Amino acid sequence: MATPRNVLQTPENPPPGAHHRVLVWDLPTRLFHWVLVGLVALAVVTGKVGGIYMTYHLWGGFAILVLVLFRVLWGLVGGRHARFRDFVKGPRAVMADATNLFRRDAQRHLGHNPLGGWSILALLLVLLIQAGTGLFANDDILTEGPLAVQVSKTASDALTRVHRLNQQALLALVAIHVAAVFFYLAVKRDNLIMPMITGRKHWPERIAPAGGHPLLALVLLLVVAVMLYLLVFYLFPPSPSG
Ligand code: HEM
Numbered sequence: 241m242a243t244p245r246n247v248l249q250t251p252e253n254p255p256p257g258a259h260h261r262v263l264v265w266d267l268p269t270r271l272f273h274w275v276l277v278g279l280v281a282l283a284v285v286t287g288k289v290g291g292i293y294m295t296y297h298l299w300g301g302f303a304i305l306v307l308v309l310f311r312v313l314w315g316l317v318g319g320r321h322a323r324f325r326d327f328v329k330g331p332r333a334v335m336a337d338a339t340n341l342f343r344r345d346a347q348r349h350l351g352h353n354p355l356g357g358w359s360i361l362a363l364l365l366v367l368l369i370q371a372g373t374g375l376f377a378n379d380d381i382l383t384e385g386p387l388a389v390q391v392s393k394t395a396s397d398a399l400t401r402v403h404r405l406n407q408q409a410l411l412a413l414v415a416i417h418v419a420a421v422f423f424y425l426a427v428k429r430d431n432l433i434m435p436m437i438t439g440r441k442h443w444p445e446r447i448a449p450a451g452g453h454p455l456l457a458l459v460l461l462l463v464v465a466v467m468l469y470l471l472v473f474y475l476f477p478p479s480p481s482g
Pocket residue numbers: 269272273276277278280281311322351352353356360363364414417418421432433434436
């Protein structure tokens with residue numbers, strides 16, 4: 241596929257030769273991203289502040305778990321560029337991407353680039369670990385995850401330590417992620433942020449849109465939310481004191 245060189249990608253100033261606005265990120269993927277950003281910010285702040293804000297922490301964290309599980313399913317049945325098989329590439333592609341990292345004329349990618357693809361997988365994995373361990377965590381005072389009563393205090397304490405440690409991994413990955421996005425903007429003159437808002441990228445060829453159906457996304461999201469809620473609160477109900 242032909243790729244434009246020296247790209248400066250803004251809506252007012254498309255890269256030379258990139259005459260078409262091609263749909264890259266379908267609505268469910270964009271909504272997933274920006275709602276996730278808001279909820280992770282909420283979970284970090286409320287987790288740190290603690291106290292009465294822990295109620296928001298537990299519900300916000302639960303919503304993150306639902307979103308990430310939805311994203312895993314969307315990676316299998318969602319739009320073309322949301323699918324794992326579109327952006328999870330082997331070591332050869334990743335090495336080529338890494339080697340050309342500082343070149344402005346390096347090949348652009350319509351979806352996630354090969355290096356970025358692995359960082360997205362890593363982000364999803366640490367988010368799963370963070371929200372999953374949160375379900376079993378306790379703060380030794382007032383708050384505990386809804387499944388903490390299902391395991392021994394020793395196990396809950398161990399998972400709380402993982403919850404605290406993994407928080408550092410999550411923050412580090414988010415910092416790298418945001419730095420990479422601004423690196424692309426400032427150094428490579430490639431604006432990745434606008435496509436995550438509008439869904440579209442300037443591209444030299446017309447490419448038929450291949451976004452996933454929003455209704456399918458809504459059904460998947462609801463199914464995940466209801467199943468997780470039933471699993472956590474009905475199959476393993478918290479004790480009356482919890
Ligand atoms: C809590 C903070 C954040 C988290 C957890 C996060 C997570 C993610 C995830 C999981 C994706 C993959 C999207 C998908 O394929 O479904 C993604 C992509 C992306 N994010 Fe974030 N993000 C965060 C903050 C931000 C911020 C603050 C910005 C903008 C400044 C941003 C810009 C982007 C862009 C542009 C992409 C697409 C990258 C590409 O073109 O390959 N993210 N992010």
